[in-house]
Amino acid sequence: MTKTSIKLENVDLHFPKQRNALVMFYDWFRKRSRRFTALSEINLEIYQGEIVGIIGRNGSGKSTLLRVIAGIYPPDNGTAKAAGEISLLAGLGTGFSQHQTGRENAILYGSILGHDEKVMNSKLEEIIDFSELGHFIDEPLRTYSAGMKARLGLAVASAIKPEILLIDEVLSVGDVKFKEKSKKKILGMVENAGTVVIVSHSFGLLTDICDRVILVDRGRIELIDEPQQAIKRYYELEG
Amino acid sequence: MPLLTGKYRLEAILRRSNDKGTMRPANMTELEHSEPPLQDVAKRASSLFAPFWMFKEVFNHRFLVRNLIRRDVRGRYRNAMLGYAWALIEPALFALVYWFLFIMLSGNPDEMYAVWVLIGVVVWGCFGKSLSATTNSLVGNARTMHLVYFPRVIFPITAVGANFVVTLMSSLVIIPILMVYDLPITMHLFWVPVGIFLAGIMALGFGMMVAPLNCVQRDVGHFMRFVVRAGFFVSPVMWTAEMAAQRGAWGEAALYNPVVLPITMVRHALEGKSVDLPPEVILSSLIITCVLLVTGAMVFARLERGAVKYL
Structure with a gap:
């Protein structure tokens, strides 16, 4: 059912x-x-176990829609409901503190994302391993490069299995080698999560993994259909 | 990426063919009742219960609150050779300046005056800094507000929490004072953290009212800077409740400033007594604090929904 x-x-x-x-x-x-x-007159029902993509041009409201689902923007009209814990993967490393070490920041960022203390303590070593930061993990974050921060952010964000996973454009970070690894990790998350909504411009990926794709245009849902159909319509709109 | 396609595809296709092809079976409705309920994505309090809800959320998110407070405190004393010692040095230097100023203006104060000023600076610091921090707590976390959801009330709470922790560190200055002035070490010293906490709660209540407004119009932030500066003079930092009581009607009126209670409470704790103010002053101060906290929580719950859109 x-x-x-x-x-x-x-x-x-x-x-x-x-x-x-x-x-x-x-x-x-x-x-x-x-x-x-x-956004206007958004009606949307996503079922458990589905992987749904959101596509649309820049400024069409993709990210905004995702943030409404995550509870960040309360709708002016209508209701947004969800069954289960939601996790939004966007802007990796929000709330990082420049003056604390990588390890402290991992815990801080984990708590910001809503991981509880037990989970963070038990996953901390795994997170540190995955981030491949080596001895830098105990250095203050200001000594990190942008890529290192992103790696740490991804390692923390991907350590949980939420019931509902929302992904906003973050699919891979870091250098070539880490990109592969992070992509694999996120796809692993996608596989384990109950329901996934993913905003992306890489249509190839969406076609591969999504059950349905939502095409958003100027704040309205233009179409919800099979990936190929939605992408086709996207190019028609593009003209 | 073929690893994911199979399972989900199959389910979706089956479901779609089900939806299109067959009628909904009669027992479908029964099944739906057993499903976990859909809930609003962001739980927000009704204004009426906002104060209770606030405490509940802080308790539920205590791990987050603790980490955010740590971030605040660490960030404040970063790259400083003297580090946390500044929590002691800063109020001591201020007290020195005020003490000097007082001697210039009105001559001979009693020998304890410098201590009372120092206590005043520390406790007022908790109120003033907490108030500025709460006012800016939403504006300063704009990026986080746009990217992560957790109950927004966490922001003002951590702003006050960080200042409470710093003020507790500052209040260690009491230890040398006790030794130098040979003051009695009594159970009444327990009132020191209570007074500081009270000052923080007042700032929290007040700050929660203005923090969402500050998102809409930054004028609020500028005005609050003035409030904190001006409040310094009408609060017993450079003067004490005893001095005010000798100054006639205006002096007595000044005692009804709610901040008089926490500052005097800490001063009297050092003297080895519980707070010695007229009961009506204590009562009015406590009532004002409660009203500030309750209305602050209610106003915040009402306004925070829209605030993020202005950031």
Whole structure:
């Protein structure tokens, strides 16, 4: 039987264009609003076990949609519901502290991502191994290169098996060798997660792994279909 | 990437053919009832229960709170030769300047005055720094707010928590004072952390009201800087509750500033007594603190939803 894992109903999301309090008050008084509509009338049901891709042009609302599912942007209208723990893979290393060591940052970032203490303690060695940082793990993070930070971020982020996994464009980080490894790791995560929603521009990958692909255009869902169909429609829209 | 295709593909195809081809079986509805319920993706408190919800969330996320506080405290004393010692040195230097200023302005203070100023600087520091930190807690974490979800109330809580920890370190300055001035070591010293905690709670309540507003209009942050600076003078940092009580009606009115209670509490703890203020002053201060905390939590719960969109 198919269980619903993620369900968005009539979701609208607006961003304020105007932040001047006086103008906002005037607008409120005139019952007018200046806002930018990021998503409108999003209806979406994703079932447990599905791998769903999201494609669309830059600024079409892919990432925003993913963030609504993750609970970051509360919808202005409609509801966003999900069954189970959600983990969003985006912006690896958010909240890293330059002045703490790699090891401390691994724990910090893990807690920011919502891993609990027991999980972090038991997975810490595994995370450090995977990041391939060697003795750098006990050096302050300011001595790290961008790639090293990304590797540490990925190692932490990929240490858990969430019920719902959301991936925003992070598929591989680091140098050529680590890229392969990280890609493999993320695909391993995808395989183990209950439900996966993935935003990506690599259509080849989406065609390979996705059950369905959502095409987003100007804040609306244009189409939800088989990967090939959605990609075909994407190129038609592109013109 | 053929490793993933098979399993999921098959399931999806089966499901799709099911959906299209056959009617929904009658017992489908029964099965759906046994499913784990769909929940809102971000649990947010109704304003009414916000204060309780806040404590619950902090408890649930205590690992995160602890790590964020550690990040804050570590970051503050980075690359400093004297490191954490600055938590002691900074208030001591300030106290020295205020003491000097006081002697210039009004001559001979009593011999304990320098100590009272130092205590004032430390406890006020907890309030003032916590208030500025909470006000900027959402704006300063804009990037995190856009990329990760956890209850937003964690941000002001950790801002205050970090300052509470730093102030506790500063309050170690009490130990040499006790020795130099030969003050009694009593059970009343227990009031020292209580006073500091109280100051932090006041700042938290106040700060939670303004933090989301600061996201919309940074004017709020500028104004709060003024509030902290001005609050310094109307709070008993350079003066004490005893001095104020001798200054007639205005002085007595000044005692109703809620910050009088924590600062005086710590000072009296050093003297070896529990806080010795008129009961109506203590009561009003405690009531103001509770009201600040409850309304702060409620206002925050109401406003934080929209705040992220302005960042």
